Amino acid sequence: xxxxxxxxxxxxxxxxxxxxxxxxxxxxxxxxxxxxxxxxxxxxxxxxxxxxxxxxxxxxxxxxxxxxxxxxxxxxxxxxxxxxxxxxxxxxxxxxxxxxxxxxxxxxxxxxxxxxxxxxxxxxxxxxxxxxxxxxxxxxxxxxxxxxxxxxxxxxxxxxxxxxxxxxxxxxxxxxxxxxxxxxxxxxxxxxxxxxxxxxxxxxxxxxxxxxxxxxxxxxxxxxxxxxxxxxxxxxxxxxxxxxxxxxxxxxxxxxxxxxxxxxxxxxxxxxxxxxxxxxxxxxxxxxxxxxxxxxxxxxxxxxxxxxxxxxxxxxxxxxxxxxxxxxxxxxxxxxxxxxxxxxxxxxxxxxxxxxxxxxxxxxxxxxxxxxxxxxxxxxxxxxxxxxxxxxxxxxxxxxxxxxxxxxxxxx
Ligand code: AMP
Numbered sequence: 001x002x003x004x005x006x007x008x009x010x011x012x013x014x015x016x017x018x019x020x021x022x023x024x025x026x027x028x029x030x031x032x033x034x035x036x037x038x039x040x041x042x043x044x045x046x047x048x049x050x051x052x053x054x055x056x057x058x059x060x061x062x063x064x065x066x067x068x069x070x071x072x073x074x075x076x077x078x079x080x081x082x083x084x085x086x087x088x089x090x091x092x093x094x095x096x097x098x099x100x101x102x103x104x105x106x107x108x109x110x111x112x113x114x115x116x117x118x119x120x121x122x123x124x125x126x127x128x129x130x131x132x133x134x135x136x137x138x139x140x141x142x143x144x145x146x147x148x149x150x151x152x153x154x155x156x157x158x159x160x161x162x163x164x165x166x167x168x169x170x171x172x173x174x175x176x177x178x179x180x181x182x183x184x185x186x187x188x189x190x191x192x193x194x195x196x197x198x199x200x201x202x203x204x205x206x207x208x209x210x211x212x213x214x215x216x217x218x219x220x221x222x223x224x225x226x227x228x229x230x231x232x233x234x235x236x237x238x239x240x241x242x243x244x245x246x247x248x249x250x251x252x253x254x255x256x257x258x259x260x261x262x263x264x265x266x267x268x269x270x271x272x273x274x275x276x277x278x279x280x281x282x283x284x285x286x287x288x289x290x291x292x293x294x295x296x297x298x299x300x301x302x303x304x305x306x307x308x309x310x311x312x313x314x315x316x317x318x319x320x321x322x323x324x325x326x327x328x329x330x331x332x333x334x335x336x337x338x339x340x341x342x343x344x345x346x347x348x349x350x351x352x353x354x355x356x357x358x359x360x361x362x363x364x365x366x367x368x369x370x371x372x373x374x375x376x377x378x379x380x381x382x383x384x385x386x387x388x389x390x391x392x393x394x395x396x397x398x399x400x401x402x403x404x405x406x407x408x409x410x411x412x
Contacts, residue, residue, distance in 0.1 A: 012074070024321070036056065037052075039053075044075065057079070073095075074303075118274070123139070130199070143160045144158070144216055147206050223257050226320055228284070241309065247381070253308045263290075315338055343400070346383055349379045354411060369388040
């Protein structure tokens, strides 16, 4: 196996914060970074050696990047798999086109998980109104309708409530974001009497894009397994992350998630079987719902470094970003061992609504580390940065994280 040693050039498709943090670490190790993104001011370009301006689905721009790179990787899974397959003729693409083909379409991803026999929420395709009516008859309500492609952070999702007259049951907890008390799905649509008309209205909210529908899961908590898989198939697994979402966006991650060993091993085994079956190379996140009876359901696979793995950058011997570089360059994987308990809290653009936040409190906290991604256009829901709190008492760190966010929000 050829190793790409420091001095080699890594090409990154997409210039967001994941690419940026990887670039910082890769350059620290002596690698060169070139990035393709529509914006020359994107977070990754600010810390890169070279830059290609272009859309992620622009074949000429992508080929131009590939010709400058010894290996190509991704900041986002929303790069057309056919284009990646074409680039594979120019330089190795890790993860490869076939991984992306399976993951970037929710329907294909769910079929893949079913074939592996891995547990997931009941689901069905919803390509048109008639199919959605049939899907809801099978799955029941409440449910969530999700676009097959290009959805993230709750974008491209519609919550489908119970039909009028149905009992409310234990609905108080279904799909409700427990931290904020907000509905977990992006929008609720009141049911109407004609099922076909209702289905058409629901799909219209997704601009008629093909979708899948899932049962709304009553989970106890959400966790994710971040792992790396090398070119040789070796794995390294990070401490399991426990995630709280607010308005569909990750709010906090704590790690290690308090969890019995047997449950941890079950979660890890699921993630490893996904990475092996798909032939992944690089870091991967497998998000899961944990139910009250301990069952784990796979929610989503991300074939890249992940927001819920940001805690590793500061809290673990090898961060997910260094690990990704190691994996795609064919180096031995690093030690994922935690050096400390950790809580990561996201800094969302809403905090900028009255101007740039004052970082006084964050910077004064002895165990807090501030990360900002260099985005110059804060917008509601946009991830602008995060704060990492290093504390073996992760309960205390969670409380500190919320206090810091409250202080930022109230500008105190
Ligand atoms: P996703 O983009 O599919 O990861 O969804 C974002 C968030 O929405 C998840 O992390 C959950 O908090 C919530 N969510 C997604 N799908 C479901 C589901 N089937 N049941 C309950 N909550 C869900």
